[in-house]
Amino acid sequence: MNHFFKVMGLEQVMGLAPGFLAMPLETVPLNGASTRILGQDIVADQDLPSFRRSTMDGYAVHSGATFGASEANPAWLRIASTIAMGETPSFSLASDEAAPISTGGMLPDGADSVVMVEHSEPVDEATVEIYKSVAPLQHVVDRAEDYRQGQEIIKAGTRIRPQESGVLAALGMTDIQVFQRPTVAIISTGDEIVPVEETPVSGKIRDMNSHTLAALIQEAGAIPLQMGIVKDSRDDLFDACSQAVAQADMVLISGGSSVGMRDFTVDVLSDLPETELLLHGISISPGKPTILARSGNKPVWGLPGHVVSAMVVFKVVVLPFLKKLMGKQDWADKGLVIPAILTRNVASAQGRTDFIRVDLQEKEGKLYAAPVLGKSGLIRTMVMARALLEIGENVEGLEKDTMVKVLPM
Amino acid sequence: MNHFFKVMGLEQVMGLAPGFLAMPLETVPLNGASTRILGQDIVADQDLPSFRRSTMDGYAVHSGATFGASEANPAWLRIASTIAMGETPSFSLASDEAAPISTGGMLPDGADSVVMVEHSEPVDEATVEIYKSVAPLQHVVDRAEDYRQGQEIIKAGTRIRPQESGVLAALGMTDIQVFQRPTVAIISTGDEIVPVEETPVSGKIRDMNSHTLAALIQEAGAIPLQMGIVKDSRDDLFDACSQAVAQADMVLISGGSSVGMRDFTVDVLSDLPETELLLHGISISPGKPTILARSGNKPVWGLPGHVVSAMVVFKVVVLPFLKKLMGKQDWADKGLVIPAILTRNVASAQGRTDFIRVDLQEKEGKLYAAPVLGKSGLIRTMVMARALLEIGENVEGLEKDTMVKVLPM
Numbered sequence: 001m002n003h004f005f006k007v008m009g010l011e012q013v014m015g016l017a018p019g020f021l022a023m024p025l026e027t028v029p030l031n032g033a034s035t036r037i038l039g040q041d042i043v044a045d046q047d048l049p050s051f052r053r054s055t056m057d058g059y060a061v062h063s064g065a066t067f068g069a070s071e072a073n074p075a076w077l078r079i080a081s082t083i084a085m086g087e088t089p090s091f092s093l094a095s096d097e098a099a100p101i102s103t104g105g106m107l108p109d110g111a112d113s114v115v116m117v118e119h120s121e122p123v124d125e126a127t128v129e130i131y132k133s134v135a136p137l138q139h140v141v142d143r144a145e146d147y148r149q150g151q152e153i154i155k156a157g158t159r160i161r162p163q164e165s166g167v168l169a170a171l172g173m174t175d176i177q178v179f180q181r182p183t184v185a186i187i188s189t190g191d192e193i194v195p196v197e198e199t200p201v202s203g204k205i206r207d208m209n210s211h212t213l214a215a216l217i218q219e220a221g222a223i224p225l226q227m228g229i230v231k232d233s234r235d236d237l238f239d240a241c242s243q244a245v246a247q248a249d250m251v252l253i254s255g256g257s258s259v260g261m262r263d264f265t266v267d268v269l270s271d272l273p274e275t276e277l278l279l280h281g282i283s284i285s286p287g288k289p290t291i292l293a294r295s296g297n298k299p300v301w302g303l304p305g306h307v308v309s310a311m312v313v314f315k316v317v318v319l320p321f322l323k324k325l326m327g328k329q330d331w332a333d334k335g336l337v338i339p340a341i342l343t344r345n346v347a348s349a350q351g352r353t354d355f356i357r358v359d360l361q362e363k364e365g366k367l368y369a370a371p372v373l374g375k376s377g378l379i380r381t382m383v384m385a386r387a388l389l390e391i392g393e394n395v396e397g398l399e400k401d402t403m404v405k406v407l408p409m
Numbered sequence: 410m411n412h413f414f415k416v417m418g419l420e421q422v423m424g425l426a427p428g429f430l431a432m433p434l435e436t437v438p439l440n441g442a443s444t445r446i447l448g449q450d451i452v453a454d455q456d457l458p459s460f461r462r463s464t465m466d467g468y469a470v471h472s473g474a475t476f477g478a479s480e481a482n483p484a485w486l487r488i489a490s491t492i493a494m495g496e497t498p499s500f501s502l503a504s505d506e507a508a509p510i511s512t513g514g515m516l517p518d519g520a521d522s523v524v525m526v527e528h529s530e531p532v533d534e535a536t537v538e539i540y541k542s543v544a545p546l547q548h549v550v551d552r553a554e555d556y557r558q559g560q561e562i563i564k565a566g567t568r569i570r571p572q573e574s575g576v577l578a579a580l581g582m583t584d585i586q587v588f589q590r591p592t593v594a595i596i597s598t599g600d601e602i603v604p605v606e607e608t609p610v611s612g613k614i615r616d617m618n619s620h621t622l623a624a625l626i627q628e629a630g631a632i633p634l635q636m637g638i639v640k641d642s643r644d645d646l647f648d649a650c651s652q653a654v655a656q657a658d659m660v661l662i663s664g665g666s667s668v669g670m671r672d673f674t675v676d677v678l679s680d681l682p683e684t685e686l687l688l689h690g691i692s693i694s695p696g697k698p699t700i701l702a703r704s705g706n707k708p709v710w711g712l713p714g715h716v717v718s719a720m721v722v723f724k725v726v727v728l729p730f731l732k733k734l735m736g737k738q739d740w741a742d743k744g745l746v747i748p749a750i751l752t753r754n755v756a757s758a759q760g761r762t763d764f765i766r767v768d769l770q771e772k773e774g775k776l777y778a779a780p781v782l783g784k785s786g787l788i789r790t791m792v793m794a795r796a797l798l799e800i801g802e803n804v805e806g807l808e809k810d811t812m813v814k815v816l817p818m
Contacts (some may be wrong), residue, residue: 030605031635034624048788051611055715055786057668085641086601088612102669104601104714106612117668141786154792161818162624163791166716169605169620170788192495192513196439196578202460203497203515211578215443215571226440232494259466259526260511305513306464307575336769336817338747339776360745365814367748377464377550379457379579382572383563405774408745409570 007281007288009393010316010353014332016278017320021297022327023180023249030168033160035221036178037327042154047144048170051088052107056139059098059120059128060111066133074129079122083108098128107140114139146170157329159221179327184217185225185248186210187240189255189265190305191232208307208379209254216314220322222250232261237268245272245295249325252318253291255305262289265302269293275300283352283393286376287313299325308376312355315388315409337405338387340369346398348391357385358406369406385409416690416697418802419725419762423741425687426729430706431736432589432658439577442569444630445587446736451563456553457579460497461516465548468507468529468537469520475542483538488531492517507537516549523548555579566738568630588736593626594634594657595619596649598664598674599714600641617716617788618663625723629731631659641670646677654681654704658734661727662700664714671698674711678702684709692761692802695785696722708734717785721764724797724818746814747796749778755807757800766794767815778815794818 025039054060061077069075077098083089089108093099098115099108107114116139119132147153147167154164160178168176188210194200195207207229214224225248230240237253244251253265269275272295279292286309291302299321303310323331340360348354358369369389374381387406391398398404434448463469470486478484486507492498498517502508507524508517516523525548528541556562556576563573569587577585597619603609604616616638623633634657639649646662653660662674678684681704688701695718700711708730712719732740749769757763767778778798783790796815800807807813 030620031623034627049614050609053614053786055784085599086613088610104599104614106601141784145784146787146789160624162621162628162720163788163794165624166617166621166720166788167792169617170615172605172608172615174606190494190513192515196581197583199581200459201497204495205458205462205513206579206581208575208578211439212571212575214440215569215574218443219571311571311575336747337771337776338745362746367746375464375550375554377462378555379572379575380555383576385572 007283008279009283013279013282013292013317014320016292017324017331019294020299020321020324023182023325025177026180027175027177030165030174030176033168033176033178034162034165036160036176036181037221038154038156038158038160039177039179039327041152041156042168042171044147044149044151044153045171047149048146049141049143052143053141054101054103054105054107054114054139055141056114056116057102058117058139059115059130060093060101060107061098061113061115061130061134062093062095062110063113063134063136063138065095066115066130069130069133071131074131076123077128077130079126079128080108098130112136112140155329157327159328181221181223182249182322182325183223183225183247184250184252184322185227185244186213187227187244187251187253188229189232189237189253189261190229193229193255195229209303209305209310212307212311213252213254213314216311220319221326222322232264234264234268237264238271241268241272241300245298245300249298250322251298251300252303253301254303254310262291262302265291269300269302282317284316285349285352285354287317287355290317306376307379308357308382311382312388315407316355316390334407337407338367339403340367340406342398342400342402342404343368343370344400346371346389346391348395348397350396351393353393354391356389356391357381358387358389359384360386360406369404416692417688418692422688422691422701422726423729425701426733426740428703429708429730429733432591432734434586435589436584437587439574439583439585442577442585442587443571443574445569445585445590446630447563447565447567447569448586448588448736450561450565451577451580453556453558453560453562454580456558457555458550458552461552462550463510463512463514463516463523463548464550465523465525466511467526467548468524468539469502469510469516470507470522470524470539470543471502471504471519472522472543472545472547474504475524475539478539478542480540483540485532486537486539488535488537507539521545521549564738566736568737590630590632591658591731591734592632592634592656593659593661593731594636594653595622596636596653596660596662597638598641598646598662598670599638602638602664604638618712618714618719621716621720622661622663622723625720626731629728630735631731641673643673643677646673647680650677650681650709654707654709658707659731660707660709661712662710663712663719671700671711674700678709678711691726693725694758694761694763696726696764699726715785716788717766717791720791721797724816725764725799743816746816747776748812749776749815751798751807751809751811751813752777752779754809755780755798755800757804757806759805760802762802763800765798765800766790767796767798768793769795769815778813
């Protein structure tokens, strides 16, 4: 057992995350790449688009031929061949010509803009009147206007959103290098915990944390591995931890909230081969009794047993480490933090970072953060909450009507 | 072809969504229920917790026996049997007794609170000194303090977050009734579109929309079904649509941005059996040339071909309909709308709702929305954007430094 570890501040804990390496890479098909973390920089190997395209239905023209055109004084142009969709025009456009073109069509050589069909009227089969002048490149997307060959488009470590999938498709990338998704093992501990399918006798409760944590892991884009429930036995916990470390890339041991159970967990972690204890307690509330060890490149966490504490610790402490493993470049980012108006005074102890559950309410166009009251053993308070409010360790409390920033969950 | 349809406003379009029914229900295991939409109201069939639990390590006591206790004037209590985790205490606590208990342990009859171990000191094996008084129910979670039997916990139509998974686990629900996930077919149209694995000759481009839309559908929690690319042929489009309507719960036809192709799509939709055209154009930008038909209970959409327009229409128009199919109670909600400060003037036409792509930047604790400029044919503008700014149809534009609300994406 290691008694030398002190409680660390939240920032200090985050300083441990860079010590863990990102997962290895793998190649997935484009259709399976959505929400994955890019493992390669994406550079345009071609101009996008590769030709000048129309963005309107109308006539491809030399913009110069339309200068000064108006309803009262239309420009007369000769109608050239119609441009077929998906084909390269076989002709160059003379300066007094207009070629019928559809949205997405390729402009012929010589044409630099498109007159909208609404601003034109054929006079006969050979001639069209143009009622409005167009500027060079108007109603077209020019070659390379989206991306120029050689241009850096997306950095490794970026989460692939729908728009990034679109770019990868445009570049013809059918196979994408991404970081492997880490597997996160969950061990639930405690003589009082029974599996969900059992009816607990008085004194026992069903295992909530395994399921809450599995859902959080999945939401983060990793793979949960439920290892079941371990009774308060040193040998059983040691065996379960050894198995978990062998099978997973990160381990969460949940439930050791009592002092005895915590010592127990620390004990087992110290005995695991090549395992180093990094952290024994964080100055946050809820979530103080959090333990972190490193087994090779694998973070092994001892999480508090109260369901709310475990969720909060996952969100604010475990998640950045998980993102680091996942290869996310912005693993330290808290994500989108939302300004809201606090609806009541909130007390907070100095010297620790407090996380307050809040509901979000919109009234007359303003967003309000309403603290949800209740003990950290009550899942109800999380069901009622839609965000977390962080109160820094040097802040003694916040007053009603203060503008605060909250983290949705 | 139907010429009687007018362009509708966004609100009017949303008024069509209640006409579509939610998907049928199915039963999934608890582990697979995360992110799904609940198909049943969840009512507590038991008290949670079912007994009075300690939230601290210490001594279960009668709070009355500690009144007035202090360092200077401790209360002396007789040490009763230690309470084993997960077991029902076999004794009642006398008013002058204190029973050692761990976090999560069940209080014996008679005990109404827990003294923290930090506020106690055993004098000998039989006696403990208590240095601090506790109030009734202090450091315990009382029976039914989370939920009382019969209490309504979660409504049907709610998305199952990690905390809801926790509640379902606590109730012992191993099988959960959820709405089936709708399958959404994607048909890409246009002679200029080639599959991603092909190298397009000049005049053609790769199919971006199929992949962007598939990712959006997946992100929404539905199942994308890519039907491939259909050339500009009435018969081919009719066949593809018939197949799509047979196989999927919603159909997206992407790519008909030219007037000709739009007429074509309307034509095909009008000829599909039992299909009614509901909408032909929306007064939004980008995204005006959007078509909606109803085939039985299945919405069939004609989406604009420009990749940005298609994404915006999906987000602001298609998604609420998809959520309606998915059974979401709050399908009409835009989700979390975030206040931000606009970094520059933005023009907007009256009589239509504009959607401006914005990047979000945090500076000195404030969130700024910086409009991303560029044509709606440029995927780059979506890669640079992190949110959409909606400008209502009665607003002519917004000035720099205005507080606006944006929709993350």
